[in-house]
Amino acid sequence: MMDFTLKEIAEACGGALVFPGGADEEDRCVSSVAIDSRLVETGGVFIATPGERVDGHKFIPTVFAQGAALAVTQKSPKQVEAEHGCEASGWGCYLLVEDTLQALKDMAEAYRKKLDVKIVGITGSVGKTSTKEFIAGVLAEKYQVLKTEGNFNNEIGVPLTLLRIRPEHEVAVVEMGISDFGEMHRLSKMARPDICVMTNIGQSHLNNLKDRDGILRAKSEIFDFMAEDGEICLNGEDDKLAGLKEIRGHIPHFFGLGNHPAEEAVVTDIVSNGLEGSDALLLTRQAEGEPIRQPIHIPLPGRHMALNAAAAACVAGLLGLNGSEIAAGIGKVELMTGRTHVIRLPRYTLIDDCYNANPASMKAAIDLLALADTKKVAILGDMLNLGENSHRYHEEAGSHAAALGIEHILCVGEESRHMFWAAANNAEETTKISHYPDTETLLRSLASDSGELVPEGSTVLIKASHDMGFAKVLEFLRS
Template structure:
């Protein structure tokens, strides 16, 4: 890792180095918070958790060849040098900020209420047609995950595509301080984290903290179809590039054609050029994701043909509208997370599926005081789309079921109170030829439902 000596790392995080003078100049080869991934030459960061304290694993990581550890505690007779800090989590951000500035690399920062991960995947797939790209893996998009992603960067990487997720004011400011983005992408301003951000104006303020550390010659790419983002006229003298399907944006799509669960086709226009593209993941929202990727690609010098190749090479991510063909049923694994906008979008895609349409939906979290109403709106949307079987699980999702039954439209509506009850009754509810959507907020652990469906 470039310029990452133990001495420099201690300075970057305000820590106190303990160890021999000759080891101070030793270069760290990797940084991890997972003792299972500790390897020769690494820096192990010990983080105290609710159930597990990383400090307990310090002896074992030295046995695996760790160069040093970062600790909140004073260590007695450690097997190697260590850096003592007041807070491991805060130290990680300081180290990541320092390391980011050692690298000559472009950073694309992506945020928004809905579609961050799918947009990140399309952008990374497009940019990989020309550049060596590193992208955020899984859900490593918070104040620990983002630094750990930054630590994976090496000299050979040319572009980092970083997903940035928040739920409180000030978080995005701290993430942006680490990422120092050259390009900022915001997908939309929806109804996530209302418990903490209160309303969509609050979400807009929190998300746009991403601009706080935008490079002076940076680029801003926004969804112009979003009524909140469309109000942004200029940031630090930089005029945003808008994309959308409503009106003639600098980057826009038309001739949109649903291909069912096979994807969605559209014609994308940018800089006076046009391409016909098939996005291999279904849903109208994927057109907007492809447009964001087109805008980023053009900003970084890709041709329209390179952009087309990248979009069409896109592969689904588990838990994010991943279609699984299991015997004679189709499972739409969209269980990683949920909010009212993404729930309705997924139901819209299910509406166009073949066979009997089954939606297994669970609670959505962090919606604030209007959570009951928002769950009811999803139930009404399911009824509007004439879902054949709607199964709702969780305490708040009862409002989905009640709204769907009150408005008619669904063939059958079931309210199953617990996960255990749901897993027990699933085999008797699913029929040959069904297409089954599985979606809920992450805390509901609906990956268990997907696993159970694959056992039927």
């Protein structure tokens, strides 16, 4: 049950509660908040949002039949009845507002202010989700932790995450993603983070943010509503972040791989075990607490995972975890589907990294594939929203795959033509390189493949921006 009443919700959203049955229950606490009618619980709140394909208002009678305590709507019962043929007589308590999506944000902001919980806000161009998993996994060794689920990191996902926090939670790890200026300001206003983590400043969403300096300005809006006694953790390996000595009166803490003198949480002496992860040494020298010198096992492959472990150690040190607790948490980390997820099948091994892509994450994924001790196949698709330098970024990805000796390089999409040409110009004669105009064409070729494109026993990387639909490629190869 949430410590959040119907009256408090109405005050937060600036609306008046309507009780069609006449029973005034404004002091009733609600159980949960959802924008998907299928997820509405007994005593919960349903926020009806007008989607591009489906208008959530048509499900208001359904959620009341499921036991909802409140519907937040921007349409009156008569409007909904006229538009969707829904009987208005089935409505329970509702709150009429101008904009239900804004009401969701207002509700989350008000609820956050009531919470006695530490919030760790995570942003950056690359690695937000994997860093979130590391931090949440490590903190769970000592605290009751809630974390962002899936890709709920935008102006809908963040408020829904905040509204999932319950009295038993001691820490919430909240991923915060943006694509334009002003968005992070609004996310920070809702989340009011106690600890801000910035993973890096790379090339992403350049159509709106133009360059890395623009990305840094936009991401830095996370500090707009940070707690007065809050802490900041930055990647000391990133050139844009490493030079920041003070941020709005706060001295940042740095994490990394030992290449910045101010790094307080360092993962060093890394020994790669290929796709089985790596072993390393964790060193900390934070101002508070005893220094840590702790051997760790990072179960996920790739050097960038060591950086994620360092970020988790930095946050954990600020929240009082010791070396053995940090090591135990790191050793248990698992990543969600679509993000450097290694899948071992009888015929071949898949590296599922198909959730999204930008130049830095594409390079890291190719580096990871190069660790395999089998024949290596890279299925690489377009990286979207890269602005005027998109051609160059795709050329660099193709050249990088060729330079690392990837034996089969399959390039998919309009922009990936430039990846194909660069790979062809830099690869060995024995390298097989092909281009497909779209994902469907690739799938048809894979369906007729007798082992030429994806040889049995090979390791296959699947990487592209989300809108390329590479989840279909993954499912095809898995089946």
